Amino acid sequence: MTFKALPHWLRATQPWIVTPFAGAAGGALAQWLHCPLPWMIGALLGVTLIRCLGCLTKPVPHGVKLGQWIVATGIGLHFTAAVVGQMLQNAGVIILASVLTVVTCGVGIWLHRRSGVDLATAYFASMPGGANEMVNLGRQQGADLPSIAAGQSLRMMLVLLTVPASYLLIFGGEAHTHTNAPVHLGWxxxxxxxxxxxxxxxxxxxxxxxxxxxxxxxxxPLTAFFDLQVGLPPGAGAFGQWLIGSTLGCYFDRSFFKRAPAFMLRTLAGTCSIMLLAIPLAWILGRVSGLDIPTLALGMAPGGIAEMSLTAEALGLMVPLVTAIQVLRLLMVLFLAEPVFRVWVRLRSKTSDA
Structure with missing residues (x-):
């Protein structure tokens, strides 16, 4: 049944009604195909497909908030006392990995600038932050906002679709079925x-x-302080993934993929370059620190906190290490991207005046 076949009153009052069904169908198919992160990747592709076919369904109201709430709680339960102690011992490596990830985004800026894109648009479209946050920062600097939103969304989609499968191919192994710790309803x-x-x-x-x-x-902090050994109920993680993936799919439709193809190709090239650079950088950091190299490389991938942490869980890697790098990088970008850009512009103006 197509979206147009639904009653008019239902389409008018509930424009999101098809989204969860398309996401569930895509998630079920991805699980049947044994894809990593099936309910997130499958839901993303399922909703994207129907939107490209002309069914411009909307996100489920507050669905992404509920999904993030569930998934982030599950991620936080990995931070036992022993794990947090290990993270503190390797705080320097985590900080350095976060900084290097941000620095490698210069590749994307350089590619856009070589093609005549203005500095503000190239800069904020290439930063590994969220689309909404980078659009808001770019607005204050006179950047091309649709290009920033498109670049950020495409980067997110590319990372989510390619990183889990690529890591299985490069580092070997197979998708890991996470065994839940005991469920404690009180905690x-x-x-x-x-x-x-x-x-x-x-x-x-x-x-x-x-x-x-x-x-x-x-x-x-609560998991670490009380050294909790608690897990989410079976199926809760998949439910959160389904909600997030279904919402992410609503960013895309046919017009999105037709918009500024040259800009999109440069974004693809820049994102692929960053992901490839993460591997030798992670190898160096891993050799120096003794930390797991595939985990470091995943932490340095230009994805999102939930997506990369779930990927680490699916691949049996160190979820807290990936989460720590991703959270620190996000905070760095949110609080430092705009001041650094202003300093850059000021230095450029002084150089041109000289």
């Missing part, structure tokens, strides 16, 4: 409640990814 209720309150406050402060960061801010 889980407390963690979800505190995480929800923090997320709500973060949202009031207009922080990005509020429900993701809020859940992590609650879950990580």
């Amino acid at each position: 889980l209720s407390l963690l979800f409640a505190i995480g929800g309150l923090i997320a709500w406050r973060f949202q009031r402060w207009h922080l990005p990814n509020a429900w993701q960061l809020g859940a992590l801010a609650a879950c990580i």
Whole structure:
């Protein structure tokens, strides 16, 4: 049944009604094909497909918030006392890996600039931050906002579709079925409640990814302090992935892929370059620190916190290490990208005046 075949009142009042069904169909197919992260990647592709076919369905209201809340809580449960101690011992490596990831984004800036794209658009389209956040920063600098949104969305889609399968190919192994720790409803209720309150406050402060960061801010310290050995109920992680993937698919349609093809190709080239650069950089850091090289490389991939942490879980890698690098990089970009850009512009103007 197509979207147009639904009753008019239902389409008018619930424009998102097809989204969860398309996401569920794509997730089920991806799971049947034994894809890594099936419910996120499959849902993304399922919703993208129907939108490209002309069914411009909308995201499920608050679906991505609920998905991030669930997934981030599950990620935070990996941060036991022993794991946090190990992260603190390797804090220098984590910081360096985050910095190097941001620096490698200069490849994307260089590619766009060589083709005549203005500096603000090239800069904010290439930063490994969220689309909404980079658009807001770019708006203040007079950048081309549709190009930034398209570049950020395409980078996210490319990373999510290629990184899990590529890591299985490059580093070997197979998709890992995570064995849940014992479910403790009391602790889980407390963690979800505190995480929800923090997320709500973060949202009031207009922080990005509020429900993701809020859940992590609650879950990580409590899990580490009480050394919890708790897991989510079976199926909860897949449910969160389905909600996030279905929402991500709503970013794409036929017009998206037709928009500025040269700009999109440069974005693809820049993203692929960053992912390839992550491997030798991670090898060097791993040899020096003794940390797992595939985990470091995944942490340095220009994806999102939830997507890369879930990939680490699916591949049996160190989820806390990937999460730590991804969170630190996000904070660096959000708080330093605009000041660094202003300094860059100021230095360029002084150089041209001289």
